[in-house]
Structures are given as structure tokens and as C-alpha cells.
Amino acid sequence: MSLESLVVKLYEIEAVKFGNFTLKSGIQSPVYFDLRVIVSYPDVMVEVSEHLWKAVEASKTEFASVCGVPYTALPIATCMSTAHNVPMLIRRKEMKDYGTKKMIEGHFKKGDVCLIVEDVVTSGTSVSETVQTLNNEGIKVKDAVVLLNREQGGEQRLASEGVTLHSVCKISQVLDILEKAKKLDRDTVQRVQDFIASNNTFGNNIKRPADGMGDAQQKKVKKVLTYPERQSQCKHEVLKRLYGIMEEKKTNLCFSGDTTSFAELLEVVEKVGPYICILKTHIDIITDFTAENIHKLKNLASKHNFLLFEDRKFADIGNTVKKQYSEGIYKISEWSDIINAHIIPGPGIIEGLKSAAGEKGLTGKRALLLIAEMSSKGNVATGEYTKACVKMAEENQDFVVGYICQSQLSKDPNFIHMTPGVKLVEGTDSLGQQYLTPKEVITKRNSDIIIVGRGIMNSDDPATTAATYQQAGYDAYLEQCS
């Protein structure tokens, strides 16, 4: 079957649909690929598998096994494996909690090269996660093959991670084929083209340090500044202190102590204090707040040498946030070294917070992070919004010292990147929180600080678990520097 016939067939069986769809990321899309349906059409399944096989065969890629990204690509990989007598590996999405605890099923040797098979690539995240799991077992991945490439940055992201993506068909070809076959009108084609052009996921359209570079150059920018180098190059006093702590304690771990009990917070912080560089609080969820408890918290911060970061996420006009920061019950400016804010109200919010610190004689002793990106599914802090955030940060360097974000936005040591949504195993919670691993956050996304909440808070042994996160985060940093 020709590619044209296959695309028309996929349209007819509604594996390719046009309309209004909400993607996994929460974004509204005028096009949707649902390749799950092909299990009901064995002839299409065989055609799809053969097209994928030909795409890699043409590229002369060498591999010892194939592995489908769970779940849709599993049967496709199985067809490729059986038709061409190439061994298959299965990646588990969740670790078994009994028996072998294996993440990869099938026989392999360390150093084996595996080809990843995927049905659709948008941002490349699912392929990347599979690569990570295989790499953890010592299996190498150099290539991935996809049936439909949505041309939204997945190919670039994977290239930045050293994986070449081979595509049977790109979305531009799908549109072309279906328009020629009179299945789509011009308006629909245009709508989809506009959507694709304005929804590139690689770097959220932000010009990131490694964008536009060849592989060799990207390898070069991988070498990052050490904490002492960053400390000597940055200007803000709070940032200098933070890099100093990170170097001295060998940690890039921020613990998010999200409990409603101050007593419990103090108890757990006493245990995890040695392993963290920052304690993040949500003071407004505490039911037994007292100034005395704040005093105890500050003593713990001095004893264990970490900074305090109240995750207040200010979001109002300058005049209001000034009061929220310094007045009321919590008097945040008096005890929290770092705060954060949304940029929704415009630069007035930064001015308001800065002037509140100034009025308490705390200029230079308090610092602000801007929330440039979020970890939760469907959030809208992306693209132009994130860009505006970076601009505001650059214009307010005397107070803004970095970002809450999901990956590096600037190579300037005057800005630190802190990433929430971190656990030892990737996944989601039931309310849309999305988790990445410390290694992914530090080595792949080039962030600086991992923020871990429930991963530590809900563990039976918070101290040991915090030590595990500290090690994972710090090892990832060392890997970056080497």
C-alpha cells in the first residue's frame, strides 16, 4: 500500500480526526491522531508496521531489538518483531511491586542497541521516557521510528537527547495527501497548519541555549558552570548564599514541606535539614501558625544551613502584594529569604514586592522567583507567557533571581532554575501534577534545583529518602559538569 493510500485509510477508520480536541497537555488541537483503533484493523496494522520498518531500513540504522512505547505502539512493535525476526523488549510503565521488579521484559545485554517504535510524536516526551528506562538498564538508544510526526518539536527534543527520529509521515504530508484526496477543505488545512506553527513544544518557543545548534555544539554547551563559578559570577546576595550552601552541602534539593501542622513540619525538617539547600513552605495551609514556630523554623534553617522559600505565588497588583508580603498574620518578608510570583499583573507586582522588602530594610536580603512554567497538566504558562516572564526577570535583576520552571530558560548565572514535580519515578497524581526524575530535570532539562514534596513527606523514612534525592540530584549535577 502506498503512503497516500495508508493515510486515507487512517482517515477513514478515524485514526486521524479533525475538529476540536483536548490533548494530554491540555492544549486544544484541531487535529487528533488515535492510532489505538488500528488493533481492530489487522490489515492496517500490518501496513503501518511495514511502513515503519521501511523507514528505518532506508536509514541503515543498526539495532539488536525493538521496543514499542507503551501502549499503542506495543502491537505495532510486535508485528515488526515477528515479521522481521528481530527480538523485542517490553517497557513496563509501572514497576512491579512483586517478583523481579523489572522495568524491561525480554532478554538483553548491557550495551545492546534498541530501536524505539512509536505511533505519534508531539513533544517526544513518551519516547524520551522509554529511552530513559532502557538507558537505566544499560541499553543504548540511537534511533526511534514514528508513524506520524506532528512536527511540534519532538524531533528536535529527541535530537537534543542524542536520538534520531525517523518519521513515516509528517503532519504536513498528512494534510497534503488528505487535501489532494478531497477529504479536507482548505480552511481546515490552514487551521491545522496555523496550530502546528504556533504550538512548538521544544522549548515552548523560547530560544533556549542549545536551540539551533548542531549535535557537536550541543555537546559543548552541556558543560555547565560549577556552583562556585556561578557564585562568583552572580550579583545577588541571596543567590551567592544559595550557591555557597549548594557547594558546601553538596545538594540541589529543595524540600517542599506541605503539611498543615507546624509541629509536623518542624519535626520533618529536623530530619531532612542536613540534605537540603532550601525549605519551601506553604504557610497558609498551616493550622497551628505562631510567630514562635516561625522562630523555631528560622533556628532550624541556621542550624542546618538552608534558605527559606515561601511558595506564596503572589498574583495581585503591586499595592496589594506589598501588604500580603509584609503584613497580615504571616509577615512573610520578615522570615522568608525567597518568594515567588506570577507575572499576570505585569511588572508592578515585582515593584510592589521589592518595595515591601526595601521598606523593612531587607534590600538584597530577599529575592524573587518568577513562575515561568508549571508542572501541572494543561497549565497555560507556556510560549509567549514564559517569554514575557524571562523578559521581566532580565529587567529586574536586582530582585528577581530565577524561575520556577520545567527546564532551563537562561544560561546567565544570575538566574537559577527551580523545578517542582519531581519524584524518583515519573508519573502523575490524580489532580494533574506531573512528575519527572531528578536526572531528567538536571541533566536533560538543565534545571538547577529539584523541588520534592510528597516524594519525601509521604515516605516512611524522610531522612533516608531525602538523602536519596540529594544524591540523585547532586550526581546529575556532577554529570553535567564533567
Ligand SMILES: O=c1ccn([C@@H]2O[C@H](COP(=O)(O)O)[C@@H](O)[C@H]2O)c(=O)[nH]1
Ligand atoms: O508548577 C508548580 C509550582 C509549584 N508547585 C509546588 O511544588 C510542590 C510539589 O509538591 P509534590 O508533592 O512534590 O507534588 C507543591 O508545594 C506545589 O504547590 C508545583 O508542584 N508545581
